[in-house]
Amino acid sequence: MNPYASAPLYEDRRQAGRVLAGALAHYRGRPRLLVLALPRGGVPVAYEVAMALQAPLDIFVVRKLGFPGYEEFAIGAIASGGVRVMNPLPGMTVPPDALADVVAREQAELIRREKLYRGPRPAPDLCGRTVIVVDDGLATGATMRAALLAVRQQAPAWLAAAVPVGAADSCEALQDAADEVVCPATPEPFDAVGLWYRRFPQTSDNEVQTLCEDAHAREKKFQAF
DSSP states (O other), X not given: OOTTOSSOSBSSXXXXXXXXXXXXXXXXXXXXXXXXXXXXXXXXXHHHHHHHHTOOEEEOOEEEEEETTEEEEEEEEEETTTEEEEOOBTTBOOOHHHHHHHHHHHHHHHHHHHHHHHTTSOOOXXXXXXXXXXXXXXXXXXXXXXXXXXXXXXXXXXXXXXOSBBOHHHHHHGGGTOSEEEOSBOOSSOOOGGGGBSOOOOOOHHHHHHHHHXXXXXXXXXXXX
């Protein structure tokens, strides 16, 4: 428990997504709007955002690079398109061979997830689109930054980062990577994303697949009219 928090801000990721959707209401109706979820935890949040904004939903895989032996401490992240963002921890260095092992392991997992979650569907064309990248929270910001840099390489017309809760300094630091950063809550002290949810279980591969398939089916049904 967070000793500084009187109560969690959100029941779970789905409820947090509905709150975040309200903060993103000004995007509803924009042409060529796309919501990109960062798996796995960002998918339930982004699903609610996409439904509320009546926008298509897709995934964008990013993998945190954890400090060897203390994987909860992020030293960087990698994303589709060969993007790598490093976030060195003060006083902690990683030998090159150990870093190479971490990168190789996370790259293999990145490829596995892309194939599993998207299936036969091709990756969306992001050029000229309004893209909202969604995660369940922002701690160091390394994962979101890697995603934004990778998406920016595909020349979207507008790029936003959106999370239900985040560390204030991390949100501020992302202003140079996104056209807009949307975060309804920046509690202090922040500590960790999961402390601001009443229920914060690990999102399963099956839940990601189910939500993505449901969102895709809704999109096809909408396009049929």
